[in-house]
Amino acid sequence: MNEMTRLERFRAEVPRPEMTELRREEQRLRAAMLDPSPGRTRRTGRFRLAAAATAGLAAAAVAAGLLAVDTGPERPAVVHTMPVAHVELLQRAADAAGRTPELHPRPGQFLVYRSMTMNPVESNTEKGHGRYLSSERRTIWMPVEGDSTHAVLESDVLPPKPYPGEKIPPEAYREVGHSGPSKAADFDRTAEWLRNDYAHLSRLPTDPAKMYEHLYAHLGTGPAADAQAWQNIGGMLTEAYMPVAQRRALFRAAAAVPGVRTVGRAVDAAGRTGVAVSLDDPGLGQRDEYIFDAETYAYLGQRSVVIDAARAGTPVGTVVASTAQLSVRVADRAPAVRR
């Protein structure tokens, strides 16, 4: 009998409890579930791209701070009065919002977004641990009204690139290739106030102060609430399109979020350089940037950069994820879904 067999038998008489013997633990969990303070609604994936995560192998996007202590803004909702806007770049983006030709999608049509995403992927296989950078080029047909279960997605996973200083693990190449067109999601439980279809976004306030209240709906106060409001802005910019009046209000409201600052220069997932506005998310140990064209102030994409190595589990300065929105257009229909 070797040492592992002996170890397996050590204290093996401790029984697996029945559910009835776990009643006290379960009651404590149930009490937390009934807590009236609203839960957070951070969406799947940093930038809420449906199907952005790489599937297969034991690969998963680097989950920054998986076991980090929660700093969620789970406090009773409060009324948020918009402070004075202090980020000039966003003010200019608001002013410039009307200069590009406006899309006017009608009910029943689709908004078609082409974008690129870049995520570091960690893969663990029998042979060991590896890290690499995975890029994807994607096109999504989002219904003008309705959630992502009605959307169609087509994507190309591009050849992997090395994580700075590391070798590409062989399994990384298995992910490469084309998929779709397929249904973008089988269910979508996005909260009503976080929907980002055109129909919903066109009904949002056009007054910056009211838009600010909307961004903080169901949130408490403090840095974690600000980080979530900042995420909500990202949700309205990413694979989403809103009428110019709402877009202006959004940028002016965003300019008032406490802690937001301008970053000189930032590169999006397509390699385009722009200027960015950024907010630190202390809970995740990273800053989240929205990148704009330096001349036209058109929205380019997003980027997350590590600012706290211990929290994020990755060295400071590492780009944890990035996106680039390449184009938006209107289409009468989405491609047929391959089953």
Add this chain to the structure above:
Amino acid sequence: MSEPSRAEPDDASFIRRSRQDPEAFAEVFRRHAPDIKRYVTRRLGADAAEDVVAETFLTAFRQREKYDASRPSARPWLYGIATNLMGRHVRTEVRHLRALRRTGVDPVTAAFADRSDDRVTAEASGPRLAAALAAMPKGRRDALLLFAWEGLSYPEVADALGVRVGTVRSRINRARAQLRRELGGTDVRSAVSEEPVHE
């Protein structure tokens, strides 16, 4: 990614659903609480286990937004949280192990003593296993027991402990060497009584 429709949805889909509908998290508890309770009890004893298990699921529930939904099974995540919380009870764990080594009586299993015949086999090497477990760094013990008792794979242990697979491998190798040294040593009695001749 889109959710495949199948009879038994994975943990990730319940966790995702629980972000809007907290009640859905009860399923995660139902699936994993019994195993985690047994594991924590085996390490710390029944007294500390109740608290650690309750806290594990409360912590998981509060952190459900951060769960990486591309991981279908929540086991590594939950064991990782439980391991962190057990860190507060290292002294209790080591005290029990040392008591067993000293007295031959295991405070952890005393309450369950009449349950199983395994006890007879376990008892013989128990004090020496306890000595080896008490002597190893906690991280090594964590990796070893997740692997040996809970059947987590190396990558799952790595996930749970937030370390690389290579680290898990070396921790478990060292832990096994420590066990062998402790078991293989001087005690002739157990070698005679336990080792079947045909093995």
